[in-house]
Amino acid sequence: MSRINSCFEKLGQQGRKALIPYITAGDPSPAVSVPLMHALVEAGADIIELGVPFSDPMADGPVIQLACERALEHNVRLVDVLEMVREFRQKDGETPVVLMGYLNPVEVLGYDNFASQAAAAGVDGVLTVDLPPEEAGEFGEALRANGLDCIYLLAPTTTEQRIQHICDSGSGYVYYVSVKGVTGSASLDVQAVAEKLDLVRKYTDMPIGVGFGIGTAEAAKAVSAVADGVIVGSVLVKQIAALADDQEKIPEKVAAIIAEMRAAMNA
Amino acid sequence: MSTKFDLAAMKELPDSSGHFGPYGGRFVSETLMAALSQLEQTYEKLKNDPDFQAEFDKDLAYYVGRPSPLYHAERLSREVGGAQIYLKREDLNHTGAHKVNNTIGQALLAKYTGKPRVIAETGAGQHGVASATVAARLGLECQVYMGAEDVERQKLNVYRMKLLGAEVIPVESGTRTLKDALNEAMRDWVTNVDNTFYIIGTAAGPHPYPMLVRDFQAVIGREARQQCLAQTGRLPDALVACVGGGSNAIGLFHPFIGDETVRMIGVEAGGHGLETGAHAAPLCAGRPGVLHGNRTYLMEDDAGQIIGTHSVSAGLDYPGVGPEHAWLKDAGRAEYVAINDDEAMNAFRTLTQVEGIMPALESSHAVAHAMKMAADMDKDQILVVNLSGRGDKDIHTVAQIDGIIV
Ligand SMILES: Cc1ncc(COP(=O)(O)O)c(C=O)c1O
Numbered sequence: 012m013s014r015i016n017s018c019f020e021k022l023g024q025q026g027r028k029a030l031i032p033y034i035t036a037g038d039p040s041p042a043v044s045v046p047l048m049h050a051l052v053e054a055g056a057d058i059i060e061l062g063v064p065f066s067d068p069m070a071d072g073p074v075i076q077l078a079c080e081r082a083l084e085h086n087v088r089l090v091d092v093l094e095m096v097r098e099f100r101q102k103d104g105e106t107p108v109v110l111m112g113y114l115n116p117v118e119v120l121g122y123d124n125f126a127s128q129a130a131a132a133g134v135d136g137v138l139t140v141d142l143p144p145e146e147a148g149e150f151g152e153a154l155r156a157n158g159l160d161c162i163y164l165l166a167p168t169t170t171e172q173r174i175q176h177i178c179d180s181g182s183g184y185v186y187y188v189s190v191k192g193v194t195g196s197a198s199l200d201v202q203a204v205a206e207k208l209d210l211v212r213k214y215t216d217m218p219i220g221v222g223f224g225i226g227t228a229e230a231a232k233a234v235s236a237v238a239d240g241v242i243v244g245s246v247l248v249k250q251i252a253a254l255a256d257d258q259e260k261i262p263e264k265v266a267a268i269i270a271e272m273r274a275a276m277n278a
Numbered sequence: 279m280s281t282k283f284d285l286a287a288m289k290e291l292p293d294s295s296g297h298f299g300p301y302g303g304r305f306v307s308e309t310l311m312a313a314l315s316q317l318e319q320t321y322e323k324l325k326n327d328p329d330f331q332a333e334f335d336k337d338l339a340y341y342v343g344r345p346s347p348l349y350h351a352e353r354l355s356r357e358v359g360g361a362q363i364y365l366k367r368e369d370l371n372h373t374g375a376h377k378v379n380n381t382i383g384q385a386l387l388a389k390y391t392g393k394p395r396v397i398a399e400t401g402a403g404q405h406g407v408a409s410a411t412v413a414a415r416l417g418l419e420c421q422v423y424m425g426a427e428d429v430e431r432q433k434l435n436v437y438r439m440k441l442l443g444a445e446v447i448p449v450e451s452g453t454r455t456l457k458d459a460l461n462e463a464m465r466d467w468v469t470n471v472d473n474t475f476y477i478i479g480t481a482a483g484p485h486p487y488p489m490l491v492r493d494f495q496a497v498i499g500r501e502a503r504q505q506c507l508a509q510t511g512r513l514p515d516a517l518v519a520c521v522g523g524g525s526n527a528i529g530l531f532h533p534f535i536g537d538e539t540v541r542m543i544g545v546e547a548g549g550h551g552l553e554t555g556a557h558a559a560p561l562c563a564g565r566p567g568v569l570h571g572n573r574t575y576l577m578e579d580d581a582g583q584i585i586g587t588h589s590v591s592a593g594l595d596y597p598g599v600g601p602e603h604a605w606l607k608d609a610g611r612a613e614y615v616a617i618n619d620d621e622a623m624n625a626f627r628t629l630t631q632v633e634g635i636m637p638a639l640e641s642s643h644a645v646a647h648a649m650k651m652a653a654d655m656d657k658d659q660i661l662v663v664n665l666s667g668r669g670d671k672d673i674h675t676v677a678q679i680d681g682i683i684v
Contacts, residue, residue: 065582065583066452066583066584066585067452067457067458067461067569067570067584068461069306069307069461069464069465069570070307070309070465070468071465072465073451076451076452080451080452083583086581088580088581089581089582090581113568114305114568115567115568115569115576115578115582115583115584116581116582116583117582118566118567118568118582119567119578119580119581119582120582140307141305141306141307141568141571142305143304143305143306143308143311145295145303145304146303146304146305163308164307164308164309165308166307166308166309166311166312167309168308168309168310168311168312168313168471169308169311169312170312173311173312177308188307188308188309191309191468191469191470191471191472192309192468192469193465193468193469196469
């Protein structure tokens with residue numbers, strides 16, 4: 012069974028929901044990322060979404076745009092991100108790692124090459140923001156052939172027809188984008204999310220993670236009541252940015268946010 | 279020119295999923311997928327609707343001032359001493375460039391779909407001005423995203439947009455030019471997709487944009503074809519147009535795709551020279567990738583990061599290009615070359631002094647290449663150059679190069 016599937020299975024048995032932090036790899040410098048990943052797991056993260064920096068992050072708000080710029084100042088490439096996962100795996104063989112990014116850096120490596128390198132490094136799933144299933148035929152095959160989950164987004168604007176198609180195309184979990192907007196947008200409406208998730212569940216048994224607009228422990232708790240996973244990004248990246256000149260403090264301070272959310276979700 | 283492809287079939291592209299061969303498509307985040315398929319359906323319906331077409335044609339005639347003349351630049355042709363050079367005078371359109379053909383069309387789509395707000399991205403400011411213009415006329419709220427660097431170098435157009443009632447939003451992210459303005463416009467659209475129509479300024483972006491922008495701009499080529507036949511009794515030997523995102527070029531080229539004897543040459547911005555890396559010529563020196571919703575040729579580094587571009591003309595300063603050009607290149611139906619800043623500046627001066635026509639710096643790239651080509655052609659051959667815009671907006675830039683403050 013894939014790490015992602017066993018993670019959700021274990022959580023289900025414990026009656027808990029997944030807490031899924033997002034950080035941009037190499038932000039604010041490459042040395043920070045792996046210790047930060049370990050600290051997040053220690054604080055209660057169940058899955059880590061590791062952002063692959065891109066020069067043109069079209070679906071991201073200013074917070075994650077700047078994170079990409081900071082990482083790119085250090086020339087962090089997709090192959091460097093895979094190297095970070097490999098290093099993370101030396102101490103953690105259990106926590107699933109999902110790469111989140113844009114298609115173009117993957118295009119350069121080639122789908123098969125990327126997928127086999129990612130699998131070898133210990134990646135579990137890949138979420139490519141600008142790759143809807145309609146365009147993902149060959150890419151999805153390459154991921155599947157290497158035992159990687161292909162994680163897709165659902166949005167408030169996704170029609171019922173597409174929900175089915177997307178859920179049929181993906182594996183691992185689906186990522187429901189809770190607001191119309193970019194990452195770091197205004198906070199979400201839990202009631203509206205709950206209604207949409209009921210609809211999505213008509214079409215899939217896959218776990219549903221909810222992200223975009225979750226910035227507080229209360230919001231994390233509220234969303235965890237209706238979703239299988241809570242994805243938080245911008246609030247962590249903001250804290251990382253604030254400590255760019257004091258980088259040793261990053262793992263501890265950022266993990267503290269996750270610990271608070273974990274506690275609220277478990278309560 | 280011979281290709282291994284069926285030209286009639288090539289002219290019918292994109293296919294139903296928005297692809298031109300391997301290029302084009304729809305690479306956007308999920309939130310926009312519904313809006314794009316809605317736009318596609320609306321457009322497919324309206325494009326064969328006689329009322330919609332009549333309204334579009336009427337606006338082009340009475341508001342834009344079409345048809346634009348096909349002008350035989352006799353003195354320039356004599357000076358160059360080769361082929362006869364004809365200029366398709368898009369510079370004479372209302373607002374001074376070909377851009378307005380497209381904004382008229384897309385504003386009509388906005389009107390038919392009942393969206394009260396339009397947004398646009400702009401590089402040189404011509405598309406921003408053309409968008410602000412149609413928004414003013416239709417009473418739509420209009421916001422234009424423009425790279426902060428372009429806001430600096432195209433002050434005149436920034437002020438024009440403000441006078442027209444649009445809000446210009448400087449974009450500080452990334453390289454602070456056109457590509458970043460496009461990113462920001464997409465982000466706005468994702469957020470305000472319910473009430474907003476995104477007027478893309480070139481024949482790029484996710485399907486159906488490359489198709490509908492081309493269709494709106496194809497009036498250039500249809501007119502030029504007829505005018506050339508009427509004035510000379512035959513088709514031109516070659517077409518020349520500058521390529522930023524590729525809308526004026528595809529507008530001129532598309533109606534000629536099936537005319538096998540007509541060469542089509544797109545001119546990219548060579549900047550300081552292709553060998554320096556400081557240019558904006560993805561078709562000449564880039565490789566295929568995915569950006570801004572479509573697969574196409576891009577300027578990128580070894581890791582797939584999009585790299586900064588350089589051109590003296592803001593309107594060509596873009597690291598991608600419309601997907602149909604990528605396909606025309608691979609299929610061998612069109613050729614793509616690059617003209618450097620200096621060559622474009624010289625052509626700007628030559629056309630101004632020899633014909634009394636001041637071209638936009640973008641269009642000057644096409645003029646420069648046409649002059650090079652024409653010199654090696656016979657006197658009875660015909661070259662049609664798309665004069666995509668007028669140079670008024672560039673006076674500041676030219677004066678600066680001359681060391682003069684105006
Ligand atoms: C006069 C003029 N020509 C050409 C261009 C380049 O755009 P495209 O390649 O879409 O025609 C621009 C863009 O701003 C322009 O203003």
